[in-house]
Amino acid sequence: MAGPKTIHWDLEPHTRAKHEILRGYLNGWFPVMSRYNNRIFFFDGFAGPGRYKNGEAGSPIIALTTLLDHAHFSRMKCDFLFMFCEHDSKRFTSLEVEVKKLKEARAPWPSNVKVQLVNKEFEASASDIITEMQRLKKQLVPTFAFVDPFGVSGLPITVIKDLLASPRCELFVNYMVDSVNRFAGAGNIDHHLKDLFGTERYKEAAALQGQPRQQFLHNLYEEQLKSVCEFSFVQSFAMINTYGHIGYYLFYGTRDIKGLELMKDSMWKIDPGGDYRFSDRLVGQTVLFIEDGVDARPLQQALRTEFAGKAVPIQQLEDFTITRTPYKKSHLRRFALTPLERENAIQVRRPGRSQFPPGTVVIFPA
Structure with missing residues (x-):
């Protein structure tokens, strides 16, 4: 389990499932977007150290190798821009090492694949991009933003809105509903929750208990992604921990029905039952699904x-x-x-x- 001082941690089943959804989606997103655009951007707001405790790939390595290993990569002529943000200095150093290893292993590195590592918080990195866009009076190129924090702080919905305002920008965010559920109404992290939702309506959860409370907090975040960020389509996927509780939801936001189609296809591969959920408790059991x-x-x-x-x-x-x-x-x-x-x-x-x-x-x- 990752903590604030941890450099590397175990790859838990629900994280592996999350990465499979990411990989599956990017496998479709890269060729579709490169066909119609000269430049596309993958932005990882909480990149981590690049590898897990036993050497498994983290999201930056997954994103890069999904592109490089794609069957049609040689025919994708656009520029691919990758930005990986990690604020912790030790994790950032580890990330630098892992990206360098990958580049050396894949030499000569493709000239149209450009990687930038940023030793900053997500909010600061995103704000820098927003400021530069405003200065140049331009919109962001087609972007897939993967935002995977440890908690609820540092994730203002207004920053997401301003960063991904262009019609061709998409969001894949880890919404830590278990933490929100625990603190909503307690009063001690209200400033973080107000930033997260862009409203104080989360306080209404104080009058609810159990599943209705969590469902309210799920629906509220979905509503805010649609109303504040103006995503036409929002799809969530529940991650259930070993205790049988929903630890977090993955929320995908897009304005393109083709993107929604790709993401649903990727999510169905993880949960062929169509409930859009993954449970750590089922890992290791022989469960066969057929179309x-x-x-x-x-x-x-x-x-x-x-x-x-x-x-x-x-x-x-x-x-x-x-x-x-x-x-x-x-x-x-x-x-x-x-x-x-x-x-x-x-x-x-x-x-x-x-x-x-x-x-x-x-x-x-x-």
């Missing part, structure tokens, strides 16, 4: 309810599935529309012979 086991009846019912009496283009159904349900886009055709058509519960107008090609219109009875 054929997806229960899409709730998706079928949601579609029939939402679109009753309407003729709906397939694209609209895809967008609804991605943004309004827990399901992935790939579940729509196979697990929802195909069974509904087989049962004569819908009618389908196709422009060709394939099952549900672009241009398909699905007719739902009233």
Whole structure:
């Protein structure tokens, strides 16, 4: 477990799962964004020492190797900018060593991959970028910000808002709800909580207990990411500790439905049940999930309810599935529309012979 004076710590199961979500998402984000932009930016606000106690890669090494090892990297012609921020001097020194080792192992280092290490707090580093953008009167290039703190301090939502104001910027943040739950209403860290939420509404949690209290604090942060930071789409993923409690949520914020699609795909790989949660308690148990086991009846019912009496283009159904349900886009055709058509519960107008090609219109009875 990491602490304020720890340099290296054990890689816990929930952290490994978090890194798998990150790796899975970046594996899709890098080629998509590099196709349409000359420059993209990966910003790690709490980078750590680069490696864990037993040598496992930390988030900076994961981000770099995901790009370098990508099957299509040689065809990605844009500039990739990486900034890794770590305020602790000893951890920062370790991070420098690990990045140097990677560069030496991958020599000659690609000229379009640029790495900057910053020995500062996240808030200070982000504020420097914001100040420079304002001075130049420019927007930030397409950015994926990975913000993974140990607690609730140093994470003002107004800084996130100003840093990621450009339409093509995205956030992946560790929201330590267990700490928030413990201190909300206690009064001793109110200044940090007000910065975190950008409001004092967290104090309303004092009147709640148990699951309703935690759900309120989850929903409040989601609401603030949408209203303050103006993220059109927000998706959370719960991390459950060995005691069976939710220690933190990973929140992803984006303004692009394609980004949401990629992130949901990555999260489903960690939790194929579609509950968007990972539990340390299940690690080591033999639990097998198969796509054929997806229960899409709730998706079928949601579609029939939402679109009753309407003729709906397939694209609209895809967008609804991605943004309004827990399901992935790939579940729509196979697990929802195909069974509904087989049962004569819908009618389908196709422009060709394939099952549900672009241009398909699905007719739902009233």
